[in-house]
Amino acid sequence: MSRTITSERYAEVFDYTQKVLDLIAKDEISKEEAEWVTRQTVDNFREHVNPGFLSYRKSVTKDGQFAAVEWKDAGPNSFMDVNGKEYIDCLGGFGIYNVEHRHPKVVQAVINQLNRQPLHSQDLLDPLRAMLAKILAEITPGDLKYAYFANSGTETVEAAIKLAKMHTGRTTFISTTKAFHGKSLGALSATAKGVFRKPFIPMIPGFRHVHFGDMEMMRKTFEACTLVGEEIAGVILEPIQGEGGVNLPPENYLKQVRELCDEYGALLILDEVQTGMGRTGKMFCCEHYGVVPDILCLAKAFGGGIMPAGAVVATEEVFKSFFPNPFVQTTTFGGNPLACAAAIATFHVLIEENLLDRCVEMGEYLLKGLREAAGQHKDKVQEVRGKGLLIGIEFHSDEIGYEVSKGLFDNGVLVAGTLINAKTIRIEPPLTITYDEADRVIEAFAEVLRLLK
Known part of the structure; x- marks a missing residue:
């Protein structure tokens, strides 16, 4: 049964919004207000x-x-x-x-940009996106050079999959057991958790899963896929599996995967959404293992704990697939000025401190x-x-x-x-x-x- 939205309903919503806005404006709230917040939340x-x-x-x-x-x-x-x-x-x-929570420099950078311009016009060139892309080119390993900006980790994985397909002309990917790459349909196809996948099967076609750390299985999967004409577009890995249980790779595993990708003309996609931005003691976890990916996915801490933000960084050779039509992969809020300000300040703080x-x-x-x-x-x-x-x-x-x-x-x-x-x-x-x-x-x-x- 449909309901009619009356003027009285608007008045009720107005009063409710006013109460909430008043609460979040307060530095401290009373016991009674805390009880109201708890009841409302539950x-x-x-x-x-x-x-x-x-x-x-x-x-x-x-x-x-x-x-x-x-x-x-x-x-x-x-x-x-x-x-x-x-x-x-x-x-x-x-x-x-x-x-940290609410780092003053990250907060201030976002406030400064908020006071100037919260979001971009979508038509003029936005400066902070360009500056952040330069910073990424300078600070990421190897010859990673071009960046695409998104709002979350799963969006970066989606973009990486599309970029790998465009560059290689192939559609088959290898992921690993216990992997977590997100829950949108493309990213979920790479994710290994059955409870998340089963309700939405069939997944995006072309994804194979091998045991994390098992190089023999990885190589045999490459060989089998090549024999049946389903050449591998890319391997997507977390250098250390976070959601899967903080699983560290065996010695030389990532280097061997890198060599295997090179041998078969496949791309190495490293999902550093959780391991990046200093989490493991290097700016990017792959630096521990002396491995440079073709595509690097970042999010989570990329926004400094203040803004949702993510990035895909790739080599020019790979990223140039997006050059002819830059609108083939876009998102309205990806690379917005507030998120870019937060990310720039985050790199500044990581280095300064x-x-x-x-x-x-x-x-x-x-x-x-x-x-x-x-x-x-x-x-x-x-x-x-x-x-x-x-x-x-x-x-x-x-x-x-x-x-x-x-x-x-x-x-x-x-x-x-x-x-x-x-x-x-x-x-x-x-x-x-x-x-x-x-x-x-x-x-x-x-x-x-x-x-x-």
């Missing part, structure tokens, strides 16, 4: 967003109550819920907050402390692994990981599972995490393990 998720989120969020809410409603950043490496409880952020928005070295230092410290804590509980913890500040803790079962995640949450430390799976949880804080905060994380982890039956 009710509206149930009735208008997706009730499934309530069951999911309940797994990290004390006593099964829907009380944890986030409200504001509480510091560079933490946030506060609407009731005033503070959490050390060891989830980092799945890798968004590399340069020497956050790559800090990431190495704090990553080694956290890994050592977490491993020592886990060493007393080998019946619960299978492995602690990682590089830089991308750390995974793998347990012997989902149930143990679930209980540890809840316990850490109750102790004011936010972590997350991988691909909605608690068997491996991630420790992925801002690169600015302090020794004191790292000690509190380690102590909380040790205490939760000690109390776990």
Whole structure:
């Protein structure tokens, strides 16, 4: 049954919007206002967003109550819920907050651009996009040179797939098991998680999945596809699998994949949406392994934790497929001035504050402390692994990981599972995490393990 939108309904919406705008304008809110925000959030998720989120969020809410409603950043490496409880952020928005929460320089760059011009005309040449593209050409490895800008990681993967198809004239791609590349249909075709794929099968045709780290299987797939006339357009990989469980590649694996791509005339696409921007102790994770891709995908921390932003960077030889018609791959908001200002400021901060070295230092410290804590509980913890500040803790079962995640949450430390799976949880804080905060994380982890039956 259709409903008529009356003047009274508009008046109700106006009053509701006014109340919300008044609330977000306040530095502090009262207990009664916090209760109203909590009720509105839970009710509206149930009735208008997706009730499934309530069951999911309940797994990290004390006593099964829907009380944890986030409200504001509480510091560079933490946030506060609407009731005033503070959490050390060891989830980092799945890798968004590399340069901390609300870094002043990133915030100011966005404000400065906002005061000048929030969005571009879509017709005139926008300067910040050009300047950011130059920065990427200077700071990315090898001869990566041209950039296309998007709003998210999945959009960058979509663009990379299209670019590889255009350049090679081929349609077959190799991805890996446990890979995560996004959930739009093209990116989902490269993603390996069955629970995300099954409802939307058939996927985009041409994608093959091989075991991550298995070079023999990779080579045999190349050989088989070539024999049947389905030559490989590209291999898409995360240098370290984030969502799949913080899986590090075997020694020389990435170099061997690079050589195999060269042998067969295929492109190497590296998805550094999560591993890029200093997360592993290098600006881009591929630098650890001495490998340069033909196409590099960036997002998450690319916007400095302030703006949604992503980029595809490619060599001139590959990117020139987009030259004849630059409108073959565009997005209205990709490369907008606010996002570009945030990304430019993010690179500035990463370099100025020497956050790559800090990431190495704090990553080694956290890994050592977490491993020592886990060493007393080998019946619960299978492995602690990682590089830089991308750390995974793998347990012997989902149930143990679930209980540890809840316990850490109750102790004011936010972590997350991988691909909605608690068997491996991630420790992925801002690169600015302090020794004191790292000690509190380690102590909380040790205490939760000690109390776990």
